[in-house]
Amino acid sequence: MTTTDHSVPTPAPLRHLMRLLVGSCALLPALAIAGWDELNMPVGVTDLSADVHGLHMRIFYVCCAIGAAVFGVMIVSMFLHRKSRGVKPATFHESTKVEIVWTVVPLLILVAMAVPAAKVLIKMEDFSDSEMSIKVTGYQWRWHYDYLDEGIAFYSALDAEQNLARQRGADDALEQFGDTYLREVDNELVVPTGVKIRFLNTAADVIHSWWVPDLALKKDAIPGFINENWATINEPGVYNGKCAELCGRDHGFMPIVVRAVTPEEFQVWADEKRAETLAAIETQHDPRDLPTLLAQGESVYGANCSTCHQAEGQGIPGMFPAIAGSDIATGDIDAHVAMVLHGVDGTPMNAWSGALTDAEIAAVVTYQRNAFGNDTGDSVQPLDVRAARSTALNAATEFDMGVTQ
């Protein structure tokens, strides 16, 4: 882990506070210049996102105007019409004329807002002529992307190093990531620019919501249903997003990264990714040595297990059992593999047979049996996992790479 220079021993909170005080003093000019961008909805990189931003700014200004009028009258009144100035209260208590005016004028403003809003909405809901379809599936707590026409599919989760760092909760360690903290993923969603892409959102467990502000896309991913969404990205770049619907413990930790590249670059990427996927399938049952298994196991653990069982395998007493020194991780190896494959009914321990490959399960089990002071020296090979799958009651749990044929 690279470390930042800590020669100035100001504690992190204090540093923030100082930056803040300086920031607040500079607030007004900052709002006018650069700071505003960081405090406002992005214009984004699609025609639609620019439209949405336009609507947002228009209604914002309308609200500012209404606010200024109402508060202005109130302030004048509070200044002029106070008893201490010796005024006598008036006695009027109605005026049909005025009341009609302040009913009709807002109605007109609303119509003026509703018309452009309806136009944008209609445009948003036009899914015709899409040139590419990507199925987005929300899982607790990562995304699965399936390029329906390209034969590419993969999971995308929070970057493993960040995932471990956030669990350790060390404030200073977070600074090494800078502004990328909680925004990077292991597998980015790569898409071509200038192509109308249709996103089909669904979920495997609970409701999630796939949100990328720069594309003005936010649509719920609902188990058992498919929601449509579309974007034509105008500029190459990296666009961050996150899950927007509370989906359980790690809802805050399932970011989205969309990398938009030119169609040519996309073709190159797609060919590579496809080849990589096929190679992984082909070689997934090749035997590995212990260091290889441990290295892969550590990253699988970081991405999938550490959420509950914690970075050091200590678990959370009363909620998630420890792996360090546990009977499972130091006992019968077949039982250990079976538990990872099939989960434990009635507990948060999922069956991982559908989400992890044989190689990944072999690696993570090996890792758990040798990390956290477990030191069993055992190792599990991908073929052992395959055998365990077929001896199990439900042989149908063969890992599905998720590639739609």
Next chain:
Amino acid sequence: MTTDSSHDGVVHHAPGEHHDHDHDHHGPAYGLMRWITTTNHKDIGSLYLWFSLIMFFIGGAMALVIRAELFQPGIQIVDPMFFNSMTTMHALVMIFGVVMPAFVGLANWMIPMMIGAPDMALPRLNNWSFWIMPFAFAILLSTLFMDSGGPAGGWTLYPPLSLQMGDSFAFVIFAIHFMGISSVMGSINIVATIFNMRAPGVTFMKMPMFVWTWLITAYLLIATIPVLAGAVTMLLTDRYFGTSFFSAAGGGDPVMFQHIFWFFGHPEVYILILPAFGIISSIIPTFARKPLFGYDSMVYATASIAFLSFIVWAHHMFTTGMPLAGSLFFMMSTMLISVPTGVKVFNWVATMWRGAMTFETPMLFAIGFVIMFTIGGLSGLMLAITPADIQYHDTYFVVAHFHYVLVPGAIYSIMAATYYWIPKWTGNMYDETLGKWHFWISTVFVNVLFFPMHFVGLAGMNRRIPDYSLQFADWNMVASIGAFGFGFSQLLFVWIVIKCVRGGKQATDEVWEGARGLEWTVPSPAPYHTFETAPDITKYAVR
């Protein structure tokens, strides 16, 4: 204002006086049993208000856990699961345990006195409505100490997430049922009281706005609480009895829950704000020394808000995917609500206009309410614009919006009401200097707390997360400082209330120079029984 103004029409309880009623005693019983068995509207009103105050600090403590965790990026204090149960419980406690009981407490105290009635129409039911609540909340809060932890799927209880909960789920549903029963019984009582107990001559169009807004609120409650009860019961059977109302795998639909929930949930929003409108409509005319502007249009605006509140629910669900026609309809109907709401705000401003204002604490809170509720209302108008809402949805922009309408909105109205009527309740004036300090400190901190949330939300911070990217760090720290400042300054409020209960300058009967309404014609403190003989309303202004 003179203290010896005559109180003809008000029965004083002089010894040996004979009344045509069946009470066998004139004052309260002594000790604990007084409070357990009481059927007196003032006692029950006080119980509700104290209960609400206690829950305010419990819910507030939860909010401070949330803000402490969000003080800096990274997980420092609580596990994300516990964080989620804090956000869930904070909402449930604040909505069902603080704002609603406080309004019911105010209704109990004030409605009979405002319409010249001796008590609520159904006093025993009244006792029950209150005493169910401590048990409901004991059950709800006890789930935090169960092995499976408290509810952590958000107060909206969306399935399938809420169905992942452990067995404390059943307790949560049970608690919600009991809160619902309490609310419905309280509402029936209020409706019955307003229809049957008005003093002769107090016609509907003479009722103070607070009575009107509560009448309409009571109907909203009676109409929507059973819907909530149905929705949570369906969750219960999905969880324990193998039904699949909300599971696509069994032929159900998780989005259907959201439709049912928000059919309750949106009117609930108005349940939490209409009584506030009533309070503000009483306070502003008093301190402007000028009658409420546009009383009739206030009544009609309240009724239209209530009606519209039933046809806008899906504006909470624009991202769930609905037909274009649905999105358009719910966008337009939602925008329409801003018209009657605007009428209210304009009427308050017009009431202030050319009055002779003084700025005692209730007026400060009322003006704070009008300004900050309007800010919340305007961000609500922004949220009505569907394409923009889709981007605002589930971000801190929404958190800022509803906290503006609920904290400097609903909560401020309750504070204003307390300062306004506490001299009548206790017979003592509260400490005006401390009251003003309470207002100004609260107002500074509440804005430090919630205003930055608009911007972090627009910049992309989603809600219900225990940790966030570093670019949101600064404003989250500001919000957390505001939260602690606001939270601790409420201790001042408790001190002011206790001080006022224990003594202080003797309040006159009229209390406020410009006050109008029957409640100001009875002595301060209000006797245990008031208006056992109906007042002669030709002598007093009812509103």
